[in-house]
Amino acid sequence: MSFQNPVFIPGPTNLPESIRKACDMPTLDHRSPAFARIFKPAVEGVRRVLKMDAGEVILIPSTGTGGWEAAVSNTLSPGDTVLAARFGMFSHRWIDLCQRHGLNVQIIETPWGQGAPLAAIEAALKADKSIKAVLATHNETATGVKSDIAGIRRAMDAAGHGAMLMVDGVSSIGSMPFEFSAWGVDIAVAGSQKGFMLPAGLAILGISPKAISAMETATLPRTFFDFKDMLTSYARGGFPYTPPVGLIAGLAHAIELLESECLDNVYARHHRLAEGVRRAITAWGMTPYAATPDLYSDTVTAVKVPAGCDGTALVQLAASKYGVAFGVGLGEVAGKVFRIGHLGMLTDVMVLSGLATAEMCMADLGWPITLGSGVAAAQDYYRGTVPALAMAAE
Amino acid sequence: MSFQNPVFIPGPTNLPESIRKACDMPTLDHRSPAFARIFKPAVEGVRRVLKMDAGEVILIPSTGTGGWEAAVSNTLSPGDTVLAARFGMFSHRWIDLCQRHGLNVQIIETPWGQGAPLAAIEAALKADKSIKAVLATHNETATGVKSDIAGIRRAMDAAGHGAMLMVDGVSSIGSMPFEFSAWGVDIAVAGSQKGFMLPAGLAILGISPKAISAMETATLPRTFFDFKDMLTSYARGGFPYTPPVGLIAGLAHAIELLESECLDNVYARHHRLAEGVRRAITAWGMTPYAATPDLYSDTVTAVKVPAGCDGTALVQLAASKYGVAFGVGLGEVAGKVFRIGHLGMLTDVMVLSGLATAEMCMADLGWPITLGSGVAAAQDYYRGTVPALAMAAE
């Protein structure tokens, strides 16, 4: 029997019914005006979600990794210097990508569990005026840590530095507050499968006028990812190659959903679900891997497991015995954490089932746990915090 | 945001993904051989699920109520006497239907919470040889009580009585053991939306050779429900009017799912989920409305609420505050119970979310409850009883 429980991975998220239907469409001629009628609202919607006053939106049939590559290859040239902190698997991978593309990456090694080190960034920028771009991972999915992007902008300004600010917002955008223009972001990278609650397959980027200018001189090779080809085609209502029409239609619909709820409510919803998870973790006598509460991500929590326990074993047992998906620890936190994704299409009621499953696994594995303890802590929090809206409407 | 939690009503059940897809099909010419290729496996599959050695299967675009009416109108004549016990809303409604159709119903009034009174049935049969049919509600959905159909057959045999045995199996068939031929059932009535995990819209009947013979002399009027029209058309691979092709395709697929799991495993799965619910109820200090454990239904539990508490208020709060559907008490148990459906497409993990929601509602309503207590009891039971099969395969 293939009965489907909700997933609790940090993306792809559970898919809302109406988004699945928006994506699943018959073939439409992507060279006809009908395509423009789908594409334009998607692009305009992304602009609003990112809070962009200026610049352009780019959609690429790709993933977050492709989005990073597009950001780098359109704006930089071999040998250029970029600055990046490494404090998790995804900040690491972006650095690796830059190195493979012949960039000189100044790496600020930062303990996992910490966020972007503002002071060190400022110092590095002051010391090296040749840095072309600062790379920032808004939400490090591996450790459940959010970084202070506005703070990075302040550090850049304090250093009087003209580098571009490139932000990996794959696991934050659409779920946690993001301010493209207010934070002075030059390139933001998102993916369809996280806050936008779509299947994987679409990289979603916002690019500032400064990033657009950088295209002119950047010599890293690109064709599939070329922003100029994109913008030229977009201006004619088209796409430089065959677009994934269903995903784009789904994106337009997803943004309608997010905006009909109101983005601030979306963020509050994610915070509420996340806080319930954190209450449960505390009741279990455990802690998030994120070093301090200001770093807690509202989309994913990496739970530090007790000494002698193996987080990966819990994830495997949850999948094999209960049909529930959590995330394993990656890289240097492999085994030391398990991760609970709490973003996208998810309710308090679903989260409780995830917490209950984790508890059963812990008991099965002999971890010190009282069944129902985390659930009770989350129940207590959730029942006191249901938004008035949810009670009034469907 | 219309995010969808599982439902915990006693049908329609949550729908498996693959059944939804089987039902959602483009138009097919129902007068072509392509229809027969869908229809025949559905009919043959029902025969196996009901465990019919002889007789015919009838599918009617209708509901359980329509199935009752078909059973009665095809086999009985105005003024005929039938015997029925009344111990819940659904046994009541079938009686009411018979009365409206001009039958003389000998009613054995039985306390709600009890099942079919075997001794009283036997006595009634011995006393009245004119009884044409015994009506039995296998699973009384209003009280969560299952009746002993084999016992009724024994009572009929003990009375040496030739009446037909008509069984309402709407909320049992496909979820709890059913033995059409071994129990000497003459008409069994099921519905698409319970154990078969389909949308509502199809009454599913098994009819014995004796019931088929009874058609010849029965004078209650019928056309839409006429078995003879059905059987004549079926023999030609067709249907007497436009059939609901999608539901029939879905039925064939549902039976494939049930049989690939093995019917005995399906029944064991329902028992396991139900038992977890009952453990939770006990932990809450409450009891099922069913009078004794041998009467406990494995598809629905009516939970007796503490004195001074209102079961209907809990159901309304769960819907309005948490977006979770339970069943209210009906008729004479209105307010005195709330009902948890645990049939069809449901996992242990989903059940835990339902129990957790009920607990939040109880706390919200000021009922005496410890959050997490019922969840913990169910967790403890579930984690000790996962079938080996589930652990081995997807």
Place this chain on the structure above:
Amino acid sequence: MSFQNPVFIPGPTNLPESIRKACDMPTLDHRSPAFARIFKPAVEGVRRVLKMDAGEVILIPSTGTGGWEAAVSNTLSPGDTVLAARFGMFSHRWIDLCQRHGLNVQIIETPWGQGAPLAAIEAALKADKSIKAVLATHNETATGVKSDIAGIRRAMDAAGHGAMLMVDGVSSIGSMPFEFSAWGVDIAVAGSQKGFMLPAGLAILGISPKAISAMETATLPRTFFDFKDMLTSYARGGFPYTPPVGLIAGLAHAIELLESECLDNVYARHHRLAEGVRRAITAWGMTPYAATPDLYSDTVTAVKVPAGCDGTALVQLAASKYGVAFGVGLGEVAGKVFRIGHLGMLTDVMVLSGLATAEMCMADLGWPITLGSGVAAAQDYYRGTVPALAMAAE
């Protein structure tokens, strides 16, 4: 390879994408307010499509046959006299249903290919004041003949007769003009699978205040079809038994589609498609079975086949060789006609493929036909009659 061509049967129609999606929904608690939010717009929409000033709408999980039975059993008593003309398979079947339910049917035998004989009806009414109801088949699907319902009302008025007027609008409503109140209809019966472009499974009725009054004294037995149970439940936002929620949601959406096009445009679209088919038939040297142009149905055409040709053979060949579904001749026109359904989700372009297929079959069967001749006639008509609307919008 199961590649799907459009169907050209007189219902069920091809299904619009968005209607399929509206029907295919997850389980919703039909006892919750969420159901009323789906149900009420469907009921109100039907009222508008039928053009009802007064009376009630009834939705039954059933088919057109069930709708007929509901009409009769709720308003008549055994032995009552009804008047009906017989001029096709569907008018015949309704008569048969009445007879099985113990009604006395005054039958006006009318040649197939003719419509309702107004003068004979008037005469019969004048002669027999005991007639309780006049049954009229608005669109005889077997012969492709429409009848003049307004004319029947005039005949009834001319006779000063107080009988109820019951209309089978299964294959007309939603595709051809219908005026419930203006025509003085007492019961109109429609089905989901024709003009509403839904899967089969829902009988849709409009009932007048007079029909509602008739319920009080009518003694034919009914429970599943009982209007009073329906209306009582509807008033509470519910249903007397488990409703087919997906079909009802689909109905509400279908009416949105029809009304967004505007009903008059819907009727004009059907007329245009039908006229193209008739031009093709003429080009083939054949004629519609309907006796005169004023009788031509805009939803289905029964094509009279040349002497020595077998219409059923064409239908079978189209299905087996080309995967295209037409309708066979039924009853006394079996073999003498084949039927082309041209209602519901269909475009001029699709119709051309149906005509082209029919031509290939004719050639295959050795009928006297010039390939492309009917297609050309229809092309010529269609290209001159595209509505301005279609050219402006998608």
Place this chain on the structure above:
Amino acid sequence: MSFQNPVFIPGPTNLPESIRKACDMPTLDHRSPAFARIFKPAVEGVRRVLKMDAGEVILIPSTGTGGWEAAVSNTLSPGDTVLAARFGMFSHRWIDLCQRHGLNVQIIETPWGQGAPLAAIEAALKADKSIKAVLATHNETATGVKSDIAGIRRAMDAAGHGAMLMVDGVSSIGSMPFEFSAWGVDIAVAGSQKGFMLPAGLAILGISPKAISAMETATLPRTFFDFKDMLTSYARGGFPYTPPVGLIAGLAHAIELLESECLDNVYARHHRLAEGVRRAITAWGMTPYAATPDLYSDTVTAVKVPAGCDGTALVQLAASKYGVAFGVGLGEVAGKVFRIGHLGMLTDVMVLSGLATAEMCMADLGWPITLGSGVAAAQDYYRGTVPALAMAAE
């Protein structure tokens, strides 16, 4: 009314019902064994469709353009020389991509309407032993021309040249015979949205052992497209980043469909549909743009329009007036042709509707055309060539 006609563009194709359902799936943990159970059959199936004896299959969430870029960037280094003929928009674009990536492209300019010039290729190879790769467009979608890939291999062998052979099979693979190993192909590039009948979003590549070796020394930068990352992850049953699970599931299903029909039958079906289109074109007094019959593509035909006529106007009118999509002429054949795609999910019956639509547009535009003439020619051909299989089965 958004009623949907089939599309006649050269991809994306119309989508089979079952493929849409296979793609539209709930979220699955792509790091779990469940993903491998979907992924592995897809990869193995591609291997069979390409007829690969050795080498590896690569799937990238991307498009054909991304596939080209992956082919080039994984195997070549800046300054490397590649050989390519230019005879249409897609051969042109691949050349452009190479140039942007710093390759030295020896271009053999060839008249549009011709295929790959075998003699010129052989001569060029004999003259320049430094050529690292020969790029070949198997089916030039812009002109409807297929090239002789086996012939190119013979030319390479005749020249005794060790270059890699890279083939753009985007609009041929899955629809026309392809022999990866027999033809000595080193990299074949396909896309999901053509012969595989899926939505756009997946580049599908076969790479030979020689291409795999070339990865070791190739210095063009790549991360998203990196074959080594792919192969390393695949070996563990995973993907280097979030895979488009639905498209991969759909791919596995599409290959089941193709293989259940038998690939040779799939190719024969495409040939039959294409030949019917060509018969129609001849009846119109027009010709395919492809110079000679041996060059005729079986997936797309570019129709040379009469002098003074504008092919683009026909395409625009078909879309705006009839809701039917054809392809415009691209680049130097803009206006001079219109294109009829005849690949993927399409039947003879559907093709006839496309031809009929084209005829109506021609008449509307005042082109010299007899309505029904092309349809009749295609009908005559189609009705004589239905495969026995299609008549026997559904």
